[in-house]
Amino acid sequence: MSQYESLFTPFSIGNCEIKNRFVLEPMEGTNIIDWLQETKFRGNEVHDYYIERAKNNIGLIIPGMIPLRSLLQAKWLPDHPEVFKDVKPLMDEIHSYGAKVFFQIGAGWGRALTANDMFQKINGNRIVKEICKPILNMDKLLISASENSNRWIDTLKHRELTKEEIQEFVQGYAIVAKYCKDAGVDGVEVHAVHEGYLMDEFTTRYTNHRLDEYGGSFENRYRFAKEVVEAIKEKCGKDYPVSIRFSVCSKTKGFQKGAVPQDHSYIEVGRDLEEGIKAAQYLEQAGYDMLNADNGTYDAWYWSHPPVYMPLNCNLNEAMEIKPYVNIPVVCAGRMQPDAADFAISEGKLDGIGIGRQFLTDPETVTKILENREEDILPCISCHNVCLPVALNPKKGVALDGESASTQGHCALNPVTFAEKKYQLKKTEQPEDIAIVGGGIGGMCAAILLKKRGHNPVIYEKNSQLGGVFIAASAPSFKEKDKQLLKWYIRQIKELNIEVHLETEIEQITNLKEEKVIICTGAKPRNLHIENSIEAIDYLKGTEVGNHVLVIGGGLTGCEIAYDLALKGKKPVILELQDDILKVKNLCMANSTCLKDLLDYYHVPVYVQSSFVSWDGKRATISTPDSDKIILCDSIITSCGYISDPLNITKDQKRKYDRYTKRMKNRFKNKLPEPAYISMENKKVYLLGDCNQVGNLKTVIWSAYDLAYKL
Template identity: 50%
Template sequence: MNPKYEPLFTPWKIGNVEIKNRIVLCPMGGTSLFGWMEPNHFDKEAAKFFLERARNNVGLIIPGIAPIKDTIGGRWLWQNKKMFRELKEFMEEIHKTGAKLFVQITAGMGRSWAITDSLVEIHNSPVLRTLAKPIIDVQYQSASPSVLPSRWSDKVTCREMTAAEIHEIIDAFAKTAALCKEAGVDGVEVHAVHEGYLLDQFTLKYTNHRTDQFGGSFENRYRFATAIVKKIKAACGNDYPVSLRYSVVSKTKDFCVGAMPGEEYTEIGRDMEESEKAAKYLQDAGYDMLNADNGTYDAWYWAHPPQYMPQNCNLEDVAHIKKFVDIPVVCAGRMESDVGAQAIADGRIDAVGVARQFLADGEWITKLIEDRMEDIRPCICCHNACFNMTHYKGIANGQPFYDASHIARCALNPPTMQTDKYKIERARTPKKVAVIGGGIGGMEAAIVCAKRGHTVDLYEKTDHLGGVFIAAAAPSFKEKDKMLIAWYEREIKKYPITLHLNTEVNGIETLQADEVFVATGAKAKKLPVAGAEYAMDAVEYLLGEKEVGENVTIVGGGLTGCEIAYDLYQQGKKPTIVEMKNDLIAVKGVCLANSSYLRDFFTTNHVSVHLETKLSEIHPDGVTVTDKAGKSFKIEADSVILSVGYDPAPAAAEGKHVHVIGDAKVVGNLRTVIWNAWDVAMRI
């Protein structure tokens, strides 16, 4: 192991519980040991997930949130004794690995509950609410400290939680924690004075307008959180560790508006001055650790940082707050192993919190120890499968129900939390497989087929692998995407895959293969507009094939168009976005944490955006557009980039032994490409 990582592998203590190293597997929604969008039970898939990571050298595991009261059915966790007996058996297996595990329990989401359009209808209809209540009590799930607007829907107003409900939750925490202790769980984590969830909403002035003992003064706003830890300690003893998921600073400017890194702004949530006081107050109430980062659902990109956010984005704030407490402090948020190790060595934090990297590669700690950093499949912060809750104008949460009930999967690693669906099994009859196209889909199909025992030939018409993802990875902030391409290039060499670069396939009959995968991707759409010859497409810009001037108009928002505008701004240029829809990123599958960063960035930095505006004509010096009122006007531009989507471009048609996959079949994202490659490669 490289000596710079050694501080990560020193023991430390939370209360009287010793942890073997300083790497914490942070909680992720969907990885609860008690299930997720379903009645509580011992979740064997989550248990399998954590046991594999425990065997791969993680120090402390904190599974995802377990609602203290079921979302579906409304049963309290403490009422399911059988579940805790199964948990006890699981804890015995965890402890054999030397890892420790805390169970995270949530009081609820309040206004941050990611309500879908169908649930909006139920919420607002007394008849539907009554009919649905035995299954899902929407007004209970979204109940908040005060009457508040939902984060997700401007059609929903969240009711105020009653004092009786608060006390019932406090009691339930103690009962559940006692059962966890009895089951051999090493500690519990209270979720959360963090990220604008329910307990956090109670602490924040902009969301707590109560006049009873749970509102008003500093002590009253933090009473719910402190009462929980005191009740747990009374039930379990003072030596039973209780961690708190904690946001140091809210980074929030207004409802649904976050603060950019480095921005000077007026904080409406918890500022650093209050946080210094709050951290000490929470410690004195009985909490034994702060599992910390920043943000709220109004500034969600601090707690769920996309690639646009800086590496180690929360470290300075978390390190600062450690000065005001005597208990251990963990820092999460795009943490780099070497930076985290140095921060630990310097006494600035006690441990490094890592979450989604464990989805992308469950063996990453082992690989770090063995000096195999290049073998680690990087998390690219896309949230396409792990947390793809999508919100845009007119849509509360466009996440499909399957995804809502199956979050914490991984776009890059299909077997994550889906081991029954995605698995490598040796083929009964090894075959000769040809893959046409060396993009991500083609490489993934080739690797899966090779792992199953097939002989694989991979054909790529250019002199390099990566396909259109090379263009996607081109911007300076896409360092993880570049790492992913390099990872694939190394992985290909580990298996019996014969690589044919600079080889264009003209007719699949020439391949003499038993099975053929067509992974030739998609091509940019062309707009039937006058002056189209004066524009370039997105790929031409991203690959540097055409230069752009100072003032650049991007026709088409969406994720690609917005990322191009962001890249141009970072270069010091002046981008303008023209988008036909009523929202910049009205695209399903793009997490709100990612899309809200871009929206907030453009607003904060005064990037010109024209919504509900249609391109009419392109000129050598700009574009003519028409707005929703029918008014035409010209936007001056040195360069015009078209980012209006793609059409599938299969090099051959589907057939009995010919399989069109990825964007060549249906244009999607990295998740659809990789999962589709597995779907087909597992069948042949």
């Protein structure tokens, strides 16, 4: 039995008993009903994902939100009962493992609609707007509790929802809830008084300026949510369970302004804790059977989608604050950890642990907790690189390229998620000795997979320990899960008895005895040749710095270093050539906004469109758009990007390798292509990770899977 006994006790939502306290939270890209773009049940794409997690002891599964109105063509879900015709077999199969399922139904995004400049162009031209209406109906999409600016593009306006439209939504919830009940779904969750979505915009004063019965007083602002549960209960029966997604506190200073956890003096413009307690009681009285709780709005998005910079269990205190005031179950989500949840549940301060991204990373999480094998859990590191790569361009709105959009809801650390058919680990019929030059994350990942397939990988690492650049990357105090990930990889290498040669630098590939060689030697930093400056990796490995530190480079690494310096009481300054910091492709806005807000909270000066001029050891001169400035500076850290370093591969060999790789990628979009290799005497040489193309953990790990599954 698990050391966390409370987590494996049953609890009830209305008359629906859940076998344990684990709740799989709804996430973008995990919908069972793919209603955003077309009318269909997603079928096989989600079947394996949910069955694998049901098999692994999750008590309650809540798939991603089903909006009542589709994004494209503005289809109205209550008019399409046929969408649910294939749901029941999946429900029956999930039930066979003892799990229960609630479908989450939502009125939509309101001003949080992820808009880009295309929306702006369409909405700003009356003729184009009319032509596009059959595909993108702006009048149906750009709605809010009152007239409000879009969260992403200030100049894009959302109109006030009419009372007739509110009632249409109220009845729509009830009709779709009945479809769910008839399809064998155990209950529904109303989306929600949560995260600043449409219904939540009615509840908060800073987004609701209505003068009718849906605005003004507390009861008026929560009327929409009350009427929805009443309509569902009338349609489906009093005993049909209805949960509500509920943000206890908004943690919001104003439009596009969140409050970081360290800020205890901000003025709340949304729902504070006092109102959160009152709202929890009101929603229970209205008829809701569970509060699925967290904090935040889209203006303070990092509370609802906490990145690595947010504390573990970041929403737990507020969830526990409301528990004494209600008699219905309270579940909490937000980087939740089993030890904290077990303690809270055992003390009667919480009823369930809500987990989202961790279940993307490791579907066996609950099973491993049950079997006291926590060290075997592949940890989520809250990177959002793949599950939610919603980047923000201040001028263009939400920027999400085609590849990122197609894999949203997947996992950077585990490409098998939502691709179980593609990545089926099969034993090789021809075991081989395969050399791996470089023992970073990419090299270790490839070695683990090759070993599991029956090959004999051998790792050659020039340093005294495995981990490569990730040792430095995981160094800051807020990288607890990165450190845990590194330990997980090293443990796997040891458990699988993979041969490792440390302090072994390979100068000539041709000297290796293995006929197949994977090079994963990483990248080398760009050198600015500033005398006595410190490169980012050297700082992260422990090189001492002074009190006044100039960080040259405002990318992700540079900004994280500046934050780390601020936490240590130093006085960092960021210098960036571009017009903004953190201009990183597919860096989720929850991550970038949180880091920016933290830098602002610690008063870290940021100079953009600026460059380094000189340094005398005590002061640095920098060039800004306005003038040259002199700043106190007793240390300089450079973080200006990295260049691929593929050992002794020639430029011509690399060009041919890249051409083949690109051709195969275009030809095999949904299957694993044959990997490119470089012939070198009697060897086949493969490039993996940053030594091939500088990327992130997603590109390294996914490439390792693609390569290891084909060798």
